[in-house]
Amino acid sequence: MAVYDLEEQEQISELKAWWAQYGKFVTTLAVAAALASVGWQGFRWYQNKQASEAGALYFVVQQAAERGDAQKAREAAGQIIEKFSGTAYAEMAALLSAGVQFSAGEGKNARAQLEWLVDHGSDPALRDIARLRLASVLLDEGAHADALARLQAEPEAALKGRFADLRGDVLAASGKPAEARSAYQGALDAIAQGGTEGGETLREVVRVKLQALEG
DSSP: OHHHHHHHHHHHHHHHHHHHHHHHHHHHHHHHHHHHHHHHHHHHHHHHHHHHHHHHHHHHHHHHHHHTOHHHHHHHHHHHHHHOTTSHHHHHHHHHHHHHHHHTTOHHHHHHHHHHHHHHOOOHHHHHHHHHHHHHHHHHHTOHHHHHHHTOSOOOGGGHHHHHHHHHHHHHHTTOHHHHHHHHHHHHHHHHTSOOTTHHHHHHHHHHHHHHHHO
16 A cells, blocks of 8 residues: 555656646646637637628618619618628629619619629639629720720630620720621630530620621
8 A cells, every 4th residue: 555655646746747847838728729719619600790791781782683773782782892891792792783783874883893893802703704794884884995904814714705705895896897706706616615604695696796797
């Protein structure tokens, strides 16, 4: 029993010595881990709260779009962009609201929301769609050089045909038929590679435009 007590005392002494040397470090790690856990939980709660509030506002944009209420859609989208710009709802709201603005003849408001999405969006596909629609708005306003500038960067593969088609429209409107024909042919080539949404319909539209220029 005495031997056991002696061994136990030695172990206790070793433990005390180890704790004296490393105890502060272990405590610091434990506190840091606890703080990190609390911080992560707080961050997740904040993210969920942001997403919930942004989602509610996006629903307002959707309802306004269904009614064709350009002002309501613009205001709700503006709130999402201002308060929740880091969420996917901000990008979707900007795109949806811009369509409502354009349909209502509010080209300036449509352009502003599309420009925000092009400059600040994180989703490449949505940014490309916004560039395409922005170029269309600029074409409608007669700003041909600005429209071409928006179409210059290479889009995702699924949108190449549409980008080339719109580039042809801008060039034709600019009085450059030879360049427009080249753009339309590029659109047909892109559509032929597959992957373009509504490719068959777009192909026929582009062919008619190309034939009109050639005629």
